[in-house]
Amino acid sequence: MFDWIKSVLASSGTKPALPPELRLLLEETLDECESMYRSAARIAVAECPQLTGDAGAFARRMHDLHRGLMVKLVMEVAAADRLWHAAEREAAQVVLRHAWGAEVDDSALGNAIRNMTRHAETLQWSSLLEPFVKLPPLQSQLPEVVALAMRVANVVAKADGDIQPEEVQVLKRLRTQLESLARSVPLSVAVGATQRHGAASQPGVAKAQAVAVEQQQQASPATKPPTPPPLTAEQRQRELECGLQELDALIGLDTVKHEIRELANFVKVQAYRREHQLLTSPLSLHTVFEGNPGTGKTTVARIFGRILLGLGMLERGHTIETDRSGLVAEFAGQTGPRTHQRIDEAMHGVLFIDEAYSLVSERGDDPYGTEAIQTLLKRMEDDREQLTVVLAGYPSPMRRLLQSNPGLSSRFQRCLRFPDYTALELLKIFRSLCQKSHYRLTSAAKRKLHDTFQQLIDEKDEHFGNGRLARNAFESAIRRQATRLISIAPITRELLTTLEADDIE
Numbered sequence: 001m002f003d004w005i006k007s008v009l010a011s012s013g014t015k016p017a018l019p020p021e022l023r024l025l026l027e028e029t030l031d032e033c034e035s036m037y038r039s040a041a042r043i044a045v046a047e048c049p050q051l052t053g054d055a056g057a058f059a060r061r062m063h064d065l066h067r068g069l070m071v072k073l074v075m076e077v078a079a080a081d082r083l084w085h086a087a088e089r090e091a092a093q094v095v096l097r098h099a100w101g102a103e104v105d106d107s108a109l110g111n112a113i114r115n116m117t118r119h120a121e122t123l124q125w126s127s128l129l130e131p132f133v134k135l136p137p138l139q140s141q142l143p144e145v146v147a148l149a150m151r152v153a154n155v156v157a158k159a160d161g162d163i164q165p166e167e168v169q170v171l172k173r174l175r176t177q178l179e180s181l182a183r184s185v186p187l188s189v190a191v192g193a194t195q196r197h198g199a200a201s202q203p204g205v206a207k208a209q210a211v212a213v214e215q216q217q218q219a220s221p222a223t224k225p226p227t228p229p230p231l232t233a234e235q236r237q238r239e240l241e242c243g244l245q246e247l248d249a250l251i252g253l254d255t256v257k258h259e260i261r262e263l264a265n266f267v268k269v270q271a272y273r274r275e276h277q278l279l280t281s282p283l284s285l286h287t288v289f290e291g292n293p294g295t296g297k298t299t300v301a302r303i304f305g306r307i308l309l310g311l312g313m314l315e316r317g318h319t320i321e322t323d324r325s326g327l328v329a330e331f332a333g334q335t336g337p338r339t340h341q342r343i344d345e346a347m348h349g350v351l352f353i354d355e356a357y358s359l360v361s362e363r364g365d366d367p368y369g370t371e372a373i374q375t376l377l378k379r380m381e382d383d384r385e386q387l388t389v390v391l392a393g394y395p396s397p398m399r400r401l402l403q404s405n406p407g408l409s410s411r412f413q414r415c416l417r418f419p420d421y422t423a424l425e426l427l428k429i430f431r432s433l434c435q436k437s438h439y440r441l442t443s444a445a446k447r448k449l450h451d452t453f454q455q456l457i458d459e460k461d462e463h464f465g466n467g468r469l470a471r472n473a474f475e476s477a478i479r480r481q482a483t484r485l486i487s488i489a490p491i492t493r494e495l496l497t498t499l500e501a502d503d504i505e
Contacts, residue, residue, distance in 0.1 A: 017086035018094070018159055021493045026091060026155045028438075030070060030098040033148045037066040040131060040138050047137040047302070047318040062131065067099040069128040073149055073174075075121075077156040080170040087159035125177050133181055136321045137302065143475055146178045147437045151496070154482065158491035168486055175479065182475075230315065239317065240264070240310025246303045251432065252425040253296055256416050260304065263414075267311045285313060286380065286411050288402070289392040291418025294466030297392045298352065300416075305350040308388060315386070316348035324358045327372040335368045339375040347383065352390045357397035360404070377407045394462065421466050423453040429470040434499065439478065444501040449473070452504065477503045 018026070041062040045055045074095050078088040126133070132142040153174055157167045231239070244264070247257055270280045285308065289297040302319045309317025322342050329335045343351060353359070360369040380389055391398065391412060402409040421429070427450050434440060441449070456469065465472065480503040485495055 018090040019087070019490065022087075022155050022159060022491070023090070023094060025493050025496065026094055026152065027098065029148055029151050029155070030095065032438075033070070033145065033152070034063075034066050034098070036141060036145060036148070037062045040141060043137050044131060044135050048135050065128050065131070068123050069149060070095050070099060070152065072123045072125075072128065073152045074156055076174060077153050077167060077170055078159075080157075080164065080166040085159070088156060091156050091159050126181060129178075129181055137319070140299070142182050143471060144433075144437060146182050147475075147478060149178060150175060150478070150482065151438070154485070154491075154496065158489065171482070171486065175482070179475070179479075231309070236310050236312055238310075239306055243303050243306035243310055247300070247307070250296060250299065250303075251428045252421055253300070253418065256296075256300060256418060259414075259416055260300075260307065264307060264311060267313060271312070284384075284411065284413060285388040286414070287388075287390050288398060288412045288415040289390055289418060290395040290398050290415055291392070292394060292420055292462060292464060292466060294464075294468035295418035295420065296467060297418055298354070300418075301350055301352040301390050301392070304390070305388070308350070314348055314350070314388060318346075318349040319352050320346035320349065321352045321354065323354045323356075324369070324372075327353070327376075328359065328368045330368075332368075335371045336375050339372045340379070343376070343379045343383070343387065347386050350388045350390055352392065355393045356391035357393050357401040360401065362400070373405065373408065377411065380411055420457070420460070420464060421470075423450050423457055426453040426467075426470045429467055430474055433471065433474040437478075438497050439499050440497055441499050442501065445499050445504055448501045448504045473505070476505055480505070 038059070041059040044051060044062075045058060051058060074092050078084060078092065084092075129142065129145065132138045132145055150171075153171055157171055244261070247260060250257070267283070270283065273280050287304075289301065291297050298321060301321075305314065305317040305319045308314040320342060326342050327335070327339045329338050358369075359372055360366050376389065380387065389412075391401075391408075393401075395417070402412060427446065430449060431441065431446075452473070453469070456464070477499050481499055484500075484502065485491065488495065
């Protein structure tokens, strides 16, 4: 994508013009964004069976997308007023060195900027962020990527100490474009995502499994995905430990954590009994997750799959997320194949069906939804050793669904209840988002947030957003902070990373 840059890389530097504090913040943000793209590549390879091609090629593609994002950000903001000041030129050099590992000397910088400008015009935000928009396991990271991108843009805009009207307009337009992408995907609560993405499913294990499965598929196509190569005992233990750490890192959900740990302990003891040639009890892993939106059901489902992989109950441990639209077709003869396809994608892992009660109309005249459930029940029986199904949704509709279908109620005897978050827990979620994106709250901001959350809880209905509420509040706060800071110069690291009470709606 960027072969043109090789002709302008050199070994010498230039005199610093960017304030040291802003330069350090820019370098740290670039590193953090690159780490997120690399981690996302590992997660996608491990959890997205629909990806085709070599895992290494996908990782390189993600690296190119990261470089393209940084180049386009710098070009869009620095060129807004058609003037390249010394500090902006140095910011461009920082990006080039970060992306390609070499400096651009003064004589070549002008040529580099012209090339970067020309190529940046051909790049689209939707393409640069596409994996975070289209791949479900990565969607929860999109707001964080947007926050990092806006931090880079603000540093470049503030680089020379003066904010020109053209730069203000570019920043506003940029924020609108990026946030419209973030709002286009259904975000699940990803509290604890730092731990999850940092550990990243043991990248060597994930990549080896993904490549091996792909090679098996190419060698001998089958109607169902082949069984991945088994993990070693050490690899399974690492997966189990990492999964339990992710679970513990989640805010709240104490009862859910206890029940999953209890299940893990039961599975371990059953394994010990088999080793001693003792009778073991039959165990069904199919589970119902009851809870309002934003209570962490999707996040826990992904962790649940990883824990089951570590326990040796699943061979891959990935999670396929779907809903009625992914299982039920609009015309006769299409629902069965569509449901089979989703189940095949989830083989050796977890099939997570959100708003599962919508599979069947309460009026009872829904033959396509009924067909999807019957197909699911048969596959759960036929593939009971290779598939775990999680049905999720609002508590009352989920109970009605199970009561109305004996086949479902007999197969889903485990129910995890996800309570709404308290005001203190929502504040903790907000602070975890701040920590990941390098923000901090003043004491006054914390008090205002807590009071705001408590008021919203007192007035809540069944559509209360829970963790999504905290994420939305965070995104609103950093937007308001940007508006507050846009007319301030010179900018400092402390200003850029502090959220005050006025930033809280």
